[in-house]
Amino acid sequence: MTTQEYNKAVLSLSHRLYGYVFKSLRDEDDANDIVQDAFMKLWQHRENVEVEKAKSWLFTTAHNALINFVKKHSRMQSIEGSSYLEPSENSNSTNFELKEVIDRCLKTLPEIQRSILLLRDMEGYSYEEIGEMLKLNESQVKVYLFRARQKMKDQIKDISNLI
Secondary structure (H helix, E strand, C coil): CCHHHHHHHHHHHHHHHHHHHHHHHCCHHHHHHHHHHHHHHHHHCCCCCCHHHHHHHHHHHHHHHHHHHHHHHHHHHHHHCCCCCCCCCCCCHHHCCHHHHHHHHHHHCCHHHHHHHHHHHHCCCCHHHHHHHHCCCHHHHHHHHHHHHHHHHHHHHCHHHCC
16 A cells, blocks of 8 residues: 555545444544544555555454453443443433434444444445454344344333433
């Protein structure tokens, strides 16, 4: 990968990569850090990454960093007794917006299901592309996506559990 190809990848992929990470974390600074680290790793490995596979490589790297970040913070959370990624209890049921309900439902999904749901429904990637990014076969992606959608549907039907 040349410098020009790397710069093109940064310009064309940074917004989508940030959106994917931000939807999982809901924290701008942490999302920026993960995206920046993914691009830094791409630069460091540019000689080994084919230009055609840069998008998949970046999303895989960001996904792995996201999982590590969540694991690290969940360990810190149990030590400190704080609720880092938990939704706030300040809002009451009358002023819930649809976006807030969806965000809360997303947070209850296992990480792999949330990632696949976001990549497919929010980012528009194909089953094959998602499988390549997350090292899954196409049928596994479909199963995880089905389960994620089903869980979201069940939770939205019973909104009282989210409040």
